[in-house]
Amino acid sequence: MGDLCCSTCLKQNNIAAIRHVLYRVDFATKKEIAEQCGLSLAACTSLLGEMIADGQVLELTFAAPNGGRPARRFSLNPDYAHILCIYTDNNTFESSGLALRTCNLRGQILTEKFCPLSEILPEDLSSLICEMAAKDPLIRSVGIGVAGVTDYNGQIVACSFPALDGFNPKRALEEKLGVSVLTENDMYFTSYGFYTRNAGEKPYSLSVLYWPSHKCAGAGSVVDGHVVVGSTKFAGEIVSLPFPNGAVSKEESLTRMLRGDETVSMMGTAAICTIALINPDIIYITGSEALTVDEKDIAAYCMQTIPAEHLPVFKLQANFHEEYMTGIFEQARANLQFPTL
Numbered sequence: 001m002g003d004l005c006c007s008t009c010l011k012q013n014n015i016a017a018i019r020h021v022l023y024r025v026d027f028a029t030k031k032e033i034a035e036q037c038g039l040s041l042a043a044c045t046s047l048l049g050e051m052i053a054d055g056q057v058l059e060l061t062f063a064a065p066n067g068g069r070p071a072r073r074f075s076l077n078p079d080y081a082h083i084l085c086i087y088t089d090n091n092t093f094e095s096s097g098l099a100l101r102t103c104n105l106r107g108q109i110l111t112e113k114f115c116p117l118s119e120i121l122p123e124d125l126s127s128l129i130c131e132m133a134a135k136d137p138l139i140r141s142v143g144i145g146v147a148g149v150t151d152y153n154g155q156i157v158a159c160s161f162p163a164l165d166g167f168n169p170k171r172a173l174e175e176k177l178g179v180s181v182l183t184e185n186d187m188y189f190t191s192y193g194f195y196t197r198n199a200g201e202k203p204y205s206l207s208v209l210y211w212p213s214h215k216c217a218g219a220g221s222v223v224d225g226h227v228v229v230g231s232t233k234f235a236g237e238i239v240s241l242p243f244p245n246g247a248v249s250k251e252e253s254l255t256r257m258l259r260g261d262e263t264v265s266m267m268g269t270a271a272i273c274t275i276a277l278i279n280p281d282i283i284y285i286t287g288s289e290a291l292t293v294d295e296k297d298i299a300a301y302c303m304q305t306i307p308a309e310h311l312p313v314f315k316l317q318a319n320f321h322e323e324y325m326t327g328i329f330e331q332a333r334a335n336l337q338f339p340t341l
Contacts, residue, residue: 008340014039015047015341019056022076023105023333027060029071048074050341056080078104081336082138084129084179085328087145087186088120088161091212091287096161098128101325102136105333110136120161126172133177141180143332144169145189145324147215151233154183160215182335186210187236188227190320191220193327194284206282207274207312209238210320211267211289219270221278228278238270263289268301271314275306282313290318 017037021028028036034044051057058077062070083103090096097117102110117124125144133139148159154170170181191208198206207221219236221228228235244265271283285298295314302311 011047012340014043015051015338018044018047018051019076019338022057022074027073027075029073031071033074047341054339054341056338076105078106078108079138081105081140082110082136083329083332083336084132084136084139084142085145085325085332086125086129086142087189087324087328088125088147088159088164089114090147090160090215098125099321099325100128100132101329102132102139103329107326107329119163121163122167122172125164125167125169129169129173130177133179139179141332141336142169142173142177142182143189143328143335144181144183145186145328146183147186149233149237150183150185154181156183180332180335180337182332184331185218185233185236186324187218187220188229189327189331190286190324191222191327192227192331193320193323193325195222195225195327196330197323197326198282204282205278205280206284207278207280208284208286208320209267209270209274210287211263211285212287213289213292217266217270217287219274221274221280223278223280238273241270241273243269264293264297264301267293268298271298272302272305275302275310275312279310280312282315284315284317284320286317286320288318290316 014037018033021033021036030041030044030048033048034041037044048057052059055077058075060073060075062072083105084100085103086098086100089099095116098115098120100115101112104110115128129142146156146159146164149157151157153168155166155168156164159165169183173179174181187208187210190210191206194208195206203224205221205223207219210218216239219238221235244262267285274280274283285293293316295316298314299311
């Protein structure tokens with residue numbers, strides 16, 4: 001029994017590796033896929049045959065001859081499944097609600113809209129997801145981003161839309177709709193979105209400091225392709241940092257953040273702590289307050305205690321909608337449950 005389980009796991013890992021290769025390219029030959037996955041040509045042929053029969057992979061026309069025997073090309077079936085990306089949005093003073101996007105497996109946008117809501121109730125979130133799944137039966141994975149804290153079971157612990165506190169979308173919707181559901185906080189998805197949209201030539205790390213002018217700041221970090229969450233998923237709650245001018249309570253730190261008259265020193269302190277603990281290659285500063293500071297001022301503040309050779313590249317980018325949606329898509333696609341072949 002043990003050998004059978006190991007064999008099944010190995011097979012599924014190899015199939016996942018083939019999918020991962022085909023996620024990144026428009027098409028590939030059998031030889032190219034086998035080489036990138038470390039598989040024999042015979043094993044790759046067998047697995048591709050099963051994936052074609054299941055509809056996961058498409059066999060394309062022969063590649064143009066280049067002096068030898070033309071090779072068949074294989075492509076991911078982008079409409080084997082669709083991904084629903086949704087997040088609670090109160091990133092500006094002007095509006096709040098639910099932002100959503102559906103994509104095929106290649107990340108191509110199929111639908112996108114914003115549903116304005118001053119408050120978001122569990123039934124609002126559930127109804128919208130059920131409505132989207134009814135309209136598009138190919139939706140098989142849902143990623144939900146919340147401005148708040150989630151636990152390892154997918155429950156929303158605390159949210160800037162307080163009616164969602166205690167709600168568990170995974171428990172409420174997975175079995176009902178037959179889809180995979182992943183719920184994480186905004187900085188988890190956003191930092192991963194920045195990472196995947198700005199991939200370097202080597203494994204690298206980055207951190208994101210989210211600094212809005214109307215609510216609590218937050219942070220997220222990705223190291224070697226993995227989002228840092230911590231043992232209790234408290235990583236990134238930078239409002240709890242000991243900011244300058246004396247030890248203060250979390251409530252006073254929040255008040256000072258919102259007041260905005262110490263933005264450089266508070267951003268700089270958050271950056272210093274991040275550099276000392278994570279030492280990222282890049283720090284992105286996002287949110288509306290990113291429009292009020294200069295990279296040079298943040299770097300100069302950090303150089304009071306951090307040697308210049310250890311400073312990351314600082315980048316300012318106020319809007320992060322695309323990075324947020326990209327992070328949700330990538331993680332929800334990775335969470336998609338495929339049938340065992």
